[in-house]
Amino acid sequence: MMKKLFLILMVLVFPLASLAAGNEVYVFNWSEYIDPSVLKTFEKETGIKVRYSTYESNEAMFAKLKLVKKNGYDVAFPSTYFVERMRRYGMLKPLDRSMLPNMKNLNAKLLDKPYDPKNVYSLPYMWGSSAIGVNARYIKPSSVKSFNDLWNPAFKGKVLLMDDVRDAFAMSLRSLGFSGNDTDPAHIKAAYEKLLKLKPSVKVFNSDSPKQPFLNNEVYIGQIWGGEVYQASQENPNIVYIYPKEGATFWADNMVIPLSVRNIKNAHAFINFMMRPDIARKNCEYVGYATANAKAQALLDPKTRNHKAVYPDNRDLERGEFQADVGDAIAIYEKYWEMLKTR
Amino acid sequence: MEKKSGFRNVAVGSTLCWITLFVVIPYLIVVAYSFLTPDPSGTVSWIFTLDSYREIFSPVFLIVCKNSFALALSTTVLTLLAAYPFAFFLTRISESIRRTLILIMIIPFWTSSLIRTYALIILLKANGIVNTFLLSLGWIDEPLNLLYTQLAVFTGLVYTLLPFMILPLYASLQKLDTRLIEAARDLGATSPRIFFHIILPLTLPGIIAGSTMVFLPALGLFYIPDLLGGARSMLIGNFIKDQFLVAGNWPLGSSASVILTLLMFLLIAWYFLSSRKINQGDMREVI
Numbered sequence: 001m002m003k004k005l006f007l008i009l010m011v012l013v014f015p016l017a018s019l020a021a022g023n024e025v026y027v028f029n030w031s032e033y034i035d036p037s038v039l040k041t042f043e044k045e046t047g048i049k050v051r052y053s054t055y056e057s058n059e060a061m062f063a064k065l066k067l068v069k070k071n072g073y074d075v076a077f078p079s080t081y082f083v084e085r086m087r088r089y090g091m092l093k094p095l096d097r098s099m100l101p102n103m104k105n106l107n108a109k110l111l112d113k114p115y116d117p118k119n120v121y122s123l124p125y126m127w128g129s130s131a132i133g134v135n136a137r138y139i140k141p142s143s144v145k146s147f148n149d150l151w152n153p154a155f156k157g158k159v160l161l162m163d164d165v166r167d168a169f170a171m172s173l174r175s176l177g178f179s180g181n182d183t184d185p186a187h188i189k190a191a192y193e194k195l196l197k198l199k200p201s202v203k204v205f206n207s208d209s210p211k212q213p214f215l216n217n218e219v220y221i222g223q224i225w226g227g228e229v230y231q232a233s234q235e236n237p238n239i240v241y242i243y244p245k246e247g248a249t250f251w252a253d254n255m256v257i258p259l260s261v262r263n264i265k266n267a268h269a270f271i272n273f274m275m276r277p278d279i280a281r282k283n284c285e286y287v288g289y290a291t292a293n294a295k296a297q298a299l300l301d302p303k304t305r306n307h308k309a310v311y312p313d314n315r316d317l318e319r320g321e322f323q324a325d326v327g328d329a330i331a332i333y334e335k336y337w338e339m340l341k342t343r
Numbered sequence: 344m345e346k347k348s349g350f351r352n353v354a355v356g357s358t359l360c361w362i363t364l365f366v367v368i369p370y371l372i373v374v375a376y377s378f379l380t381p382d383p384s385g386t387v388s389w390i391f392t393l394d395s396y397r398e399i400f401s402p403v404f405l406i407v408c409k410n411s412f413a414l415a416l417s418t419t420v421l422t423l424l425a426a427y428p429f430a431f432f433l434t435r436i437s438e439s440i441r442r443t444l445i446l447i448m449i450i451p452f453w454t455s456s457l458i459r460t461y462a463l464i465i466l467l468k469a470n471g472i473v474n475t476f477l478l479s480l481g482w483i484d485e486p487l488n489l490l491y492t493q494l495a496v497f498t499g500l501v502y503t504l505l506p507f508m509i510l511p512l513y514a515s516l517q518k519l520d521t522r523l524i525e526a527a528r529d530l531g532a533t534s535p536r537i538f539f540h541i542i543l544p545l546t547l548p549g550i551i552a553g554s555t556m557v558f559l560p561a562l563g564l565f566y567i568p569d570l571l572g573g574a575r576s577m578l579i580g581n582f583i584k585d586q587f588l589v590a591g592n593w594p595l596g597s598s599a600s601v602i603l604t605l606l607m608f609l610l611i612a613w614y615f616l617s618s619r620k621i622n623q624g625d626m627r628e629v630i
Contacts, residue, residue, distance in 0.1 A: 063386075063588060157488075205575060338407070339403060
């Protein structure tokens with residue numbers, strides 16, 4: 001009897017023990033945000049095994065890192081305004097520059113920003129925008145110039161909206177001439193009332209993979225990320241990206257080391273590897289967001305470098321606005337979002 | 344003998360440990376969180392309050408509940424209508440065909456329901472298999488609007504939950520004494536009368552068991568309406584997820600979960616009470 005129990009225990013415990021050992025790096029990244037071959041190259045060159053998991057939103061990543069106090073992830077990729085938040089709550093480890101020689105390859109224009117002065121805690125990975133996607137087979141791209149065009153009754157039942165309270169409201173706020181980071185309750189209410197008028201036109205809310213309803217011919221116009229259009233256009237060149245005259249919403253994602261890091265050396269090794277020009281180039285060409293790596297940008301295939309969805313021109317960049325934390329106002333946003341979804 | 348009881352202890356003990364560790368303790372944490380104060384850092388502070396229960400009974404949450412219950416109820420009725428004839432048919436065929444049919448019904452459920460939902464998207468999308476087929480036959484001139492409709496949502500939910508209805512129905516239909524039907528027919532009862540006065544009451548335990556097993560998951564399965572219906576309305580599942588991941592109001596999300604569990608508990612209690620009454624033979628008091 002005891003022998004049997006012992007055997008059962010061994011079977012249960014053994015795999016756990018074998019998991020605990022080993023030279024590994026735990027990476028927590030957005031879904032579809034890396035060229036998978038890059039991870040294989042990293043493993044081959046360094047002998048460090050990559051344990052890779054993904055998330056769909058900054059909030060989900062934040063909640064998970066907040067709960068894990070020890071033996072969590074080695075590297076994460078929060079957006080700028082979440083770097084600020086995590087820094088404020090002491091959830092990040094300062095970076096050790098001596099282990100990050102590839103930092104010199106980064107675009108200096110993207111460094112030392114207010115969300116992390118002197119880049120003590122974070123280094124930029126990629127940046128991009130959310131604007132309008134159009135299927136040129138059904139809608140003439142030159143006829144779409146503003147977020148307000150989504151309200152055109154001709155597109156009824158063919159519109160896609162992000163299934164994300166901040167993204168959807170930012171678009172509506174911009175169309176009214178307000179900031180997408182507005183915290184004024186009256187402005188948020190106005191944006192809600194405007195979205196309510198758009199809802200009958202909306203066929204689908206999707207922010208997991210907004211390119212899919214476009215590729216499935218279910219929607220012809222809608223709110224979408226540049227990288228999604230870049231990926232979709234390789235399958236269907238009719239899907240194009242339009243920066244509206246109100247300006248797109250821009251964001252940047254950054255590599256950080258959470259406080260619950262397991263192996264600080266491997267974490268730095270991974271971040272340093274991601275900043276190598278050939279690796280950053282591979283990632284950029286794969287996912288279709290702009291790389292923060294100046295050396296890699298020069299190496300890019302002209303098809304990627306000149307793709308409007310990846311690299312906007314200066315005018316579109318200036319008209320745009322960076323996404324920022326709205327603090328406690330998120331509760332007001334959520335209240336109106338619930339009302340929008342229950343109407 | 345000694346060996347047998349040892350195995351029993353291990354089996355029961357490990358199940359109990361598993362349930363305590365992964366069901367009871369997490370649930371107690373949820374109950375505890377529902378009485379705490381939201382913390383601006385995104386989690387909770389340990390200050391006791393009933394605020395989330397005061398906040399939860401808002402008009403929006405009541406609409407969310409109403410939508411979820413209406414969807415779960417319609418799904419249950421549709422699943423019952425689809426499953427009953429099939430289960431009845433299963434009891435009237437040869438053993439070997441029956442086994443094959445049950446196997447065919449079960450095999451798809453070895454795959455994740457999420458993957459099967461994506462497969463439905465491939466079937467229903469505007470340039471999907473159904474539309475391409477109908478277009479190539481020339482029966483339609485432009486793609487039918489199938490995906491992101493109520494029809495798609497119910498197709499997905501009924502398809503996913505069908506076995507949970509068929510199996511209990513089949514079990515109680517199999518126990519049905521066919522001599523009662525023959526006797527009724529000899530005495531001149533019409534087919535509808537036989538069905539409503541004999542078959543239906545005798546299979547009521549199966550109907551109630553199946554309906555409970557379909558209704559409860561249908562309340563929580565928010566990803567099927569999201570993926571197939573276009574996420575145009577909010578269900579309880581979406582509401583709870585948003586409180587945790589968007590609004591950062593964990594106590595409110597927890598209190599919504601507690602209320603949902605209480606409602607489910609009431610339904611299960613009703614199920615046990617009614618099945619006991621059926622066993623005692625008092626049919627009129629059931630509903």
